[in-house]
Structure formats: structure tokens, C-alpha cells
Amino acid sequence: MTIIADNITWKIGKKTILDGVSFEAKPGKMLGLLGPNGSGKTSLLRLVAGLKRPHCGRVMLDETDISKISRRNIAQRIAFVEQHATTNANLKVIDVVKLGRFPHRSLFSGWTGMDDTAVEDALERTGMKTKRNDHWQSLSGGEKQRVHIARALAQKPKELILDEPTNHLDIQHQMSLLRLVSDLSITSIIALHDLNHAAMFCDELIVMKDGKIVAAGIPEDVINEQLLMDVFCIEARVETSPHSRRPHIHFLR
Numbered sequence: 560m561t562i563i564a565d566n567i568t569w570k571i572g573k574k575t576i577l578d579g580v581s582f583e584a585k586p587g588k589m590l591g592l593l594g595p596n597g598s599g600k601t602s603l604l605r606l607v608a609g610l611k612r613p614h615c616g617r618v619m620l621d622e623t624d625i626s627k628i629s630r631r632n633i634a635q636r637i638a639f640v641e642q643h644a645t646t647n648a649n650l651k652v653i654d655v656v657k658l659g660r661f662p663h664r665s666l667f668s669g670w671t672g673m674d675d676t677a678v679e680d681a682l683e684r685t686g687m688k689t690k691r692n693d694h695w696q697s698l699s700g701g702e703k704q705r706v707h708i709a710r711a712l713a714q715k716p717k718e719l720i721l722d723e724p725t726n727h728l729d730i731q732h733q734m735s736l737l738r739l740v741s742d743l744s745i746t747s748i749i750a751l752h753d754l755n756h757a758a759m760f761c762d763e764l765i766v767m768k769d770g771k772i773v774a775a776g777i778p779e780d781v782i783n784e785q786l787l788m789d790v791f792c793i794e795a796r797v798e799t800s801p802h803s804r805r806p807h808i809h810f811l812r
Contacts, residue, residue: 659713
């Protein structure tokens with residue numbers, strides 16, 4: 560399933576946050592979104608998820624303008640894990656994950672075996688099965704993040720959008736999550752701060768600065784020393800990893 564952003568412009572008041580952004584998230588591929596803070600990554604993801612509408616341009620889901628699709632139908636297709644997702648009620652872990660099944664249920668439909676399977680699979684994949692009966696407020700920040708990702712997986716989306724999902728996770732669970740997303744046979748768009756993780760796991764990358772896309776393509780074509788200086792103001796050396804055959808960045812002191 561394809562997501563296309565077509566010349567998107569979005570503003571807050573008179574300030575332009577996104578300026579003529581266009582890209583295509585290819586079916587079944589993992590698209591990484593990179594850029595410094597304030598470059599427009601989160602705003603772009605919210606537009607792509609249908610939570611906001613652009614002032615100019617459009618977001619296409621397959622061949623349909625997302626603004627013409629109902630909120631329920633979008634939720635059946637797209638799962639979105641926000642950077643600062645919260646759950647106010649002190650629910651059990653399993654109850655939070657079950658929320659991912661709501662878009663697929665009608666007002667009068669009962670809970671089904673298919674729902675149970677989706678929830679159990681999501682708990683297993685995120686390593687939260689042993690925490691299923693723990694209450695939300697007892698969890699660490701990293702555990703809460705994994706529960707939100709489990710909720711998204713329980714949704715059984717065709718497209719998965721994640722805004723810096725590795726925040727709060729220790730290195731083991733960062734790697735586990737990125738392996739999980741890269742192995743899913745669905746379209747995914749993921750904003751990341753760790754450039755080496757992005758180069759290692761993503762099929763393609765988009766780099767943003769000041770609300771515009773400044774580079775796009777496969778990691779080998781995007782990650783280079785000049786871009787790192789121009790966009791991130793960092794001096795580094797880039798080489799091909801002998802292990803992953805992907806670009807690897809060595810940051811200089």
C-alpha cells in the first residue's frame with residue numbers, strides 16, 4: 560500500500576512549518592525520516608496520518624486523497640505511534656493493547672478470537688507478554704513506549720507511522736524494535752534521531768531541514784559527510800560497514 564505526499568505546505572499562523580514537501584513511501588518498505596529538531600518531522604507525520612490537513616497539497620493513500628477517507632477507515636489502515644503518546648487512565652497493559660482493535664469493531668460487535676490473536680501477537684512481538692496484567696502507572700518510560708507500539712501492532716495496520724519510537728528505550732529494545740519494524744511486510748514511516756540506526760535498518764531515507772526535504776533516496780546515496788555538516792552541523796566520517804554493507808558514521812570529537 561502506497562502513501563504519497565504531494566507538494567504539502569502547512570503553517571502555524573504565518574509561520575511555514577512544511578514547505579512544498581513531496582515523497583512516496585513505497586509498499587512494504589521502511590522509510591526513515593531524519594532531520595534536526597524543528598525541521599518539521601512530527602508535523603509531516605501527523606499530516607500523513609490524517610490527523611491534520613495541509614494548507615496546500617495533498618496526502619494520497621493508494622490513489623485516494625486522505626481527506627476524503629473517514630477517520631474510522633483511516634484508523635483501520637494506518638497505525639500512528641506519537642513521540643509523546645500518553646494514557647491517562649491506570650489501565651492494565653493488556654487493556655491498552657486491546658484499544659488497537661477498536662477501529663475494526665462496530666458498535667454492537669463482540670470481542671472475537673481474531674481480536675485475541677492480534678493482541679497476543681502484539682504482546683509477544685514487543686516483549687510485553689509477562690507484563691500483560693501490570694498497571695500503566697507501574698511501567699517505566701521504555702515499557703510504556705513498547706505498550707504503545709504493541710497497541711499499534713494489534714491494530715494490524717497496512718501502514719505504520721512512528722515518531723521517534725526508540726526514545727526511552729535501552730539499546731537492546733531499540734535494536735529489537737527496529738528489527739521488528741524492518742521485518743514487517745507493511746509500509747512504515749519512522750522518524751529517528753540515531754543516524755546509524757536509520758542507515759542500518761531503513762530501505763530509504765528522507766532528510767529534512769527548515770520544513771523542506773534536502774535529500775532523499777537509499778542510505779548509500781543520502782548519508783555523506785557534507786550532508787552531515789550542512790544539515791546537522793557535525794563533523795564526521797562515513798564508511799561502508801563491513802557487517803551491514805550500509806553507511807556507518809564515525810563522529811569526530
